[in-house]
Amino acid sequence: MKKNQKTVAAKKQNSNVNATASTAKNVGALVPFQSVSMNIPLDEIDPSPFNLDRTIGEKELRDLADSIAQHGVQTDIKVRPTENGRYEIVYGERRFRASLLAGKMTIPAKVEQMTDEQAETCLIIENLQRENYSAMEEGRIFRRKQEEGMSVAAICERFGKKEDYVRSRINLTTLIPEVAEMLDHEDITLEMAKEFAKYDPDIQKEVYEQHFRNDGFYSWKGIPAKEFAKRLYDKYMTKLDCYHFDKTECGTCGHNTLNQVLFSDCGDCGACRNMACLLKKNEDFLVDKALSLLKNDARLHLAVTEEGDRAIAERLEAMGHEVVTLDKGLWNYIDEPEMPEAPDPKDYDDEDDLQFAKDDYEEEMKEFKEACSEIEFEVSEGTMLKYAVIRSKEVSILYDRVRETTETDEDGTAYAVAPASPAKALRDKDARNLEICYEHINKDLKKVLREGSAKFPTSAMTEREHQMLNYVLLDCISGTNRRLLGVSDYGENRVERLKVAETMTEEQRTMLFRMAFMRYCDDIYEFNCKADNIDIRLMTEFGQMHFPEETAAVLERHKSIYEKRHASLETRIKAIEDEAELLRLREQAGIAEVAGERVDTATGEILAAELPEAEPTDYPEPAFPQEPRPDYAPCEGPDPDEFLPDADFEAPLIPLGEKPSERQAA
Structure with missing residues (x-):
């Protein structure tokens, strides 16, 4: 009896294997969407290349393997034949891996011809229906399809999901790792994770560090999702009602939360999610308003x-x-x-x-x-x-x-100085701006010359450079530069210094001049610079000779700043002076302006908008002449924009060895 049972079992097993082999031979003849059920050897099956978003825990896999070892696979997996005679999993990879772990040789499967797109869609739908995917896994799948060019509407149609569902899942892929880990460990709910995902990574990081990393008074762990959403919105959203610029474009903008599905439950107060655009609009508004106010009142x-x-x-x-x-x-x-x-x-x-x-x-x-x-x-x-x-x-x-200032005269007597008029204050400001211009030129040209000292040219000196030499050789060069020149026998008295200077080669003299002039430039005072300062003019000319591009950049940068400020202040000065002249003429006519209304000072009567014509017998008709205003110069001397001296300018030659005090006295 036992022998017969073994024989029957062996025949049945052979029959199954033969049926599997026979069916396998005919798989190539399958047509799309025609499935054939069969047992397939596990070593002939390959994993799905489309299941990259699926994560399977070891414990989950071990529990399933134990069940398969005892009861077998209850539901067929689905595979598709490949060109090399093998099979590729469409869905059921978890059962496939558990069967390998359980030591099984074959697995029941449905074989069906499919394209890559059909196989991937079938895999996703199967797992979505079985709820095998976590919210993060779904988000990664939807994100990948979106990156492949599929619209959100197409994703919704293919996988049978609503738009807000798909968008919220896609948004989860923007979670920072710390928040994603909290979601995986169920430290936060899915609804809280959705709220996190509405904000930029920097905000997510800040909220996590302040309210979720540790327990304590400021912890937000365990609060309801709606309360969490409100706190985030109130703290981090830029509410449009708080801004005063024209928000017409914002009404239809996609960054306005009133126009977004994700923020449909945030109330009727719109907020902007495009911070760069919001700040730009606000900045433009503030600049325009400041300029408008300045234009109306100089x-x-x-x-x-x-x-x-x-x-x-x-x-x-x-x-x-x-x-x-x-x-x-x-x-x-x-x-x-x-x-x-x-x-x-x-x-x-x-x-x-x-x-x-x-x-x-x-x-x-x-x-x-x-x-x-x-x-x-x-x-x-x-x-x-x-x-x-x-x-x-x-x-x-x-x-x-403005408080009165106190100054002291030569004999030590203190006296009060009344505040300057607006026009005088602006003229002083203009003069100071010109000084600032040349202070910066002084400072930056020194930097140009200093950085270029390592590559001084050895070409022949020009006649102009010889004139500069007479101006600056009274200042000594440093010992380091003397060593660079190869000068070792350099004594302390002036006779020895003169001897060394007389025996220098032409190349040494050339280098000496340029080093000395650079040293002299280092000591030029950088404050209260005037446009006609001889030292700065010479330093500018020297920079233009040897470092033309860098010098031109310095001059252009700072002169451009001054010219703009100068033009602005001149406009304001003229407006104030014109207003003062108008007030003077009105005062002569016995007319005053009170809170925007013209009033006759004698009778208190409010006058018409235009000045009345004056009676020729009373006083001459007021005129508003535009008196020519002389060009303003902050101090005597040449035009501040002239950097090169006249062609016939010759500086006095100063003999070597002459004392600096003598040169300064001269």
């Missing part, structure tokens, strides 16, 4: 706080405008008078109450106009400075009183 001073945005200040400075940095807190400055709000009749049921409100409003308007007139008078007199303070999202008008 007495205005542009200013920023110590914590202000330097990028905006640099843009304005590049245009030639000066931007000062306030050295006090904003609470130390005087705010611009606030215009009272007129009463709205709709807010009053009683006529008497409305009339009382109107009377109060008129009184407040009177006080407002008086305050404005007083401030404007002080600004015009120079006793009050008017600032346009560029803040993070707005430009504010603030005022600061």
